[in-house]
Amino acid sequence: MTYLTSTDEHAVEIVNLKSLEALVKERMVAQGNRGAFGYLRGAAEDEWTLRENTESFNRKTIVPRVLRGIDSADLSTSIFGIPLKTPIIQAPVAAQGLAHMEGEVDTAKGMEKVGSLFSISTYGSTTVEEAAEAVNGAPQFFQLYMSKDDEFNQYLLNKAVKAGVKAIILTADSTLGGYREEDVVSKFQFPIPMKNLESYSVTDGVGKGIFEIFGAAKQGLVLDDIQKIKNWTNLPVLVKGIQSPIDALEAITAGADGIWVSNHGGRQLDGGPASFDVLPAIAAVVKKRVPIVFDSGVRRGEHVFKALASGADLVAIGRPIIWGLNLGGADGVASVVEHLNHELSITMQLAGAKDIESVKTTELL
Amino acid sequence: MTYLTSTDEHAVEIVNLKSLEALVKERMVAQGNRGAFGYLRGAAEDEWTLRENTESFNRKTIVPRVLRGIDSADLSTSIFGIPLKTPIIQAPVAAQGLAHMEGEVDTAKGMEKVGSLFSISTYGSTTVEEAAEAVNGAPQFFQLYMSKDDEFNQYLLNKAVKAGVKAIILTADSTLGGYREEDVVSKFQFPIPMKNLESYSVTDGVGKGIFEIFGAAKQGLVLDDIQKIKNWTNLPVLVKGIQSPIDALEAITAGADGIWVSNHGGRQLDGGPASFDVLPAIAAVVKKRVPIVFDSGVRRGEHVFKALASGADLVAIGRPIIWGLNLGGADGVASVVEHLNHELSITMQLAGAKDIESVKTTELL
Amino acid sequence: MTYLTSTDEHAVEIVNLKSLEALVKERMVAQGNRGAFGYLRGAAEDEWTLRENTESFNRKTIVPRVLRGIDSADLSTSIFGIPLKTPIIQAPVAAQGLAHMEGEVDTAKGMEKVGSLFSISTYGSTTVEEAAEAVNGAPQFFQLYMSKDDEFNQYLLNKAVKAGVKAIILTADSTLGGYREEDVVSKFQFPIPMKNLESYSVTDGVGKGIFEIFGAAKQGLVLDDIQKIKNWTNLPVLVKGIQSPIDALEAITAGADGIWVSNHGGRQLDGGPASFDVLPAIAAVVKKRVPIVFDSGVRRGEHVFKALASGADLVAIGRPIIWGLNLGGADGVASVVEHLNHELSITMQLAGAKDIESVKTTELL
């Protein structure tokens, strides 16, 4: 049976990001896609880490500074020399075709509209080539779930390089699926193919659960895999899923060009720390040698500000962008980032930070 | 269409200040003024800082002292040589015509009745002259939202000086409107003019939202603006919206005659600290060189006591006074202060503090 | 109109002390005594300190010790040489006639039954003589609310001495009534006389609220009042309502024979610390020179244990004993203490403390 989901293509009026989840739930359940919604929304076990991810931002406060002559807030920044209009980028999310018939194509277009960065997942509903063709040279990264089969890894990375991606994101935190109870209860299986897989002689994921998908990937990832990918692609490699300062150090020593601090939105290890709580210690050891991308729990411009002030260079958004995708396609994705940009720029003005550099040097209380 | 709101003029029986909000909500909604009520009540984003403002008082406790021969509590105090019967003053609030047909005129009269201080906002529904004429020489301050246009600033301050105000309050925390979701949802626009604006060739605010109003004001406020205002007016200048000790120090160095510790009742930057939490560190750097006014979250005489014991010289009340204005006009405003005075005097007696100086030297636990 | 309340006289089956309040509420409301119940139950303002009083016990834990050869728990102890079968005594409570037609007479009998201590309040529904006559030589203390009129104070203390009380409790924390909202809302006035007052030319309290009663008493209590009472009575004087180590020290220096750590069950100053939270610091300055009685918030044998382990010599119970009085008269009062004794003895056995001295030397975590 064909999987049917949103085909909406329009800007979305947004009061705040948290309110989008309920809207999307209603729509997806009405279309019979409760399991798919659960997969997109859910997290591991008690979802304690999921909640902590957002709660943790309340443990630090922004002390507003005044009379500093701030006329307006400049959100522009860059990574690896790529200029971005905002520090808010998209976190790679698998199987976006669950949320919208256009899948990653629309997400890529949305991120292009706002002058920001799109990353395509190995487990995307769209090939890396299709995502690249959807936009006119806007920057894209490729998120690699490494296979046990190095030939397949090379095949895949080769496609990504040819498609013109600017960096590789090596996912390190998912050598096994987290124990996500909502998927267990709904017995969720992917109803649509993972197109990057189907072009090779591997399963395309249809009819599999996430636990099987991750099980088929490589468990025993090692630090040397970083250099291996660099050699294969000649591209910068970010290691995604770092929560420990030691891992950050070792990854940099092993050649990582960027550290992506993330706990996979609480979807992998429950009972681990909030991602925001570990960021300062990681930033302290990274010492600005490579850029830090941060994700997990960000729902407010205020959270973006606090992450930047705690050591992040870019801040990635996962689920809320998928909600925007469902609600309005490419324009919906853009609406989500624009709304966060709006909140961030108000926060910056009221905090007395005129640009991203100023935000980064703000001390939180 | 004419905006209709309360015309009540009578004392209000008050059990506690928190209970007033629901009463006023019921009345304003019944009169069709839900949006106006939302504007008066609301705060920024998740309203986390709003809640923290009041919650934070629970993080310090008053250790009662006994057998100290306290016969009664004397609440009298002063600022800039102006005697006051109570340390509880009124925090300037814009557009009080939303709550009562008499607007600031009644608030001014109410504060006169209790021998305390009234401050009129640039964005008041009443002109500074009307407010001054409403009372017979009772002390008033003028709260300035600085314009991009210095000629207008001088015009406005000149009016204030002629009206006889005793000090200028420079609002530093509102170079942009906070992201107040209740206003966003209700698409709130001011239904009544801001009379101090309409006498000059600027918009009087009718049909505008608060985000536009603040947008029209000066964003790039600087420390030198303090001295500029002092030169123009020859009056003491308090800087309102200070949350950082560094800002307090710099403002004093730049000539400020008073520091007003406030986060605008949580209406501007959400995710900032509770105002009470930052007060001790600010008091520590101010070192009694200039008076400190405190606001944000005060709902109990106990809160007034704790703020005074943490470094404040005066404590200002915002929303609850507006609730009193709605419920009973000038007498309602007086009822609110009298009730707080009652709670404060009981707290002082039970804590063993005979006057405001004793309160200030009380150590909290 | 005559005030009618419980006449029950029987033992009460008790699961735990917290459950008694709801039972009593139902009974007293059914008899038309909602206001009287509110007066007995209520506390000041937000009742934050009331709640903290009990919550605070959770901030310390008893680390159970094992294999220490504890055969059974011995609860006996003493104060001023008076042997007691339990460290659990009764906290003086005014106007017990509100809860039971026999008032303090039954409470005194109940405390005698369990071999513990009864204290009669100046504001009791029963005279000190009647309470003394109710029992056959069981120890009683007299709680003094000092009057502005020293002749009345002497008259009253003289009655107490003649009635045979063993000590005087000087109430130091109530020079004014706390702001108790439940009484304000119900406009509670005492429906029955305070008999110790009516024998002298002062109001007996009928038709007055607690705020007026306390207002008629002496506000400006001083340290010298301790010695004055000792001279008048030649009895040990305990100062009740101590929350500050400095006050404890000064009271001892001024001649106090005992320190009663209490915040009046949260009925006086709201926003003050939990009584249990200040106990260790007070015990540290008292250094066992005089006994410490503790009250406020105790609802479990575990709480008694924790208070004793934090420096208390005796632990007093207020409201729950009044609930026992209402439910079963003298036997009901005894049931409450017996239940707490039962919980305490289990706690001692499981904690590995064989007697009250062992409890006092237990270190909490």
Next chain:
Amino acid sequence: MTYLTSTDEHAVEIVNLKSLEALVKERMVAQGNRGAFGYLRGAAEDEWTLRENTESFNRKTIVPRVLRGIDSADLSTSIFGIPLKTPIIQAPVAAQGLAHMEGEVDTAKGMEKVGSLFSISTYGSTTVEEAAEAVNGAPQFFQLYMSKDDEFNQYLLNKAVKAGVKAIILTADSTLGGYREEDVVSKFQFPIPMKNLESYSVTDGVGKGIFEIFGAAKQGLVLDDIQKIKNWTNLPVLVKGIQSPIDALEAITAGADGIWVSNHGGRQLDGGPASFDVLPAIAAVVKKRVPIVFDSGVRRGEHVFKALASGADLVAIGRPIIWGLNLGGADGVASVVEHLNHELSITMQLAGAKDIESVKTTELL
């Protein structure tokens, strides 16, 4: 009247352990066994320590480590030279016949199925011989509630030795029954015999409450009892119910071969610390001289991980195994351990710990 309970014998589908309690409650209440369910589920007084036991695991977090080449997680371990397939063992629970007609026989079989350890209680519904015969040489321990009568103790231990148990667990925390309100309210009495008792001239417990059962046992346990048991049995002795580092030290000095950190699942002393909170300090003094078994509050593989990382060598499960027993007999017991094994192995893989030794050397945050 004969007591009737579950006779189910099948594997149980488990989403998480917490959800089992409600299922079992529904079944047992439907069979008229509400009191028995209450006895199995309940804990002492306010059940604060019960809740803290599980909550406390949230006070430490597992910082996931990545790129460490972990291919799979090996759960095998051992105690006293006995190999175990998992560090998750069964905590001895009395009267398992309440949950299933086969009682401890099925639990023993279930633990054998998963290659783990079963311990039979003195107060079991099954004799130690029956439990031993149920399995084919799978390891079992015997949990001793010591009697006042040493002849009975020797008689009982002799039976256990002959039945082939590998170690004796001396229960030290239950010289009296905790004050369990659910049993008090339901007036719970054991409807089935404790078979280890009935073969000797002592009560078999039928028609008694737990408070009477424990009352009949020896209160004054001493350190010398450890050596006494060792002499009688020539078996290793674990002391169960240790919460204090001093007790752990003294028990080892007195000859204990293992320390069992437990607060009896919150069933004994309420107001004591969470068992997990005291584990690190105990491990610090034990210094790996003897193995540490941990129980109380464990409901997740994540909790097992955190306990092992805090000093435990084995982690025991109480109530959830009884729920499994009720839901599916021996297979249900196995399902519970298998589910926890599954969660634990995911946690290990995601945390970067390849075996139990690695878990033990993981530092929590």
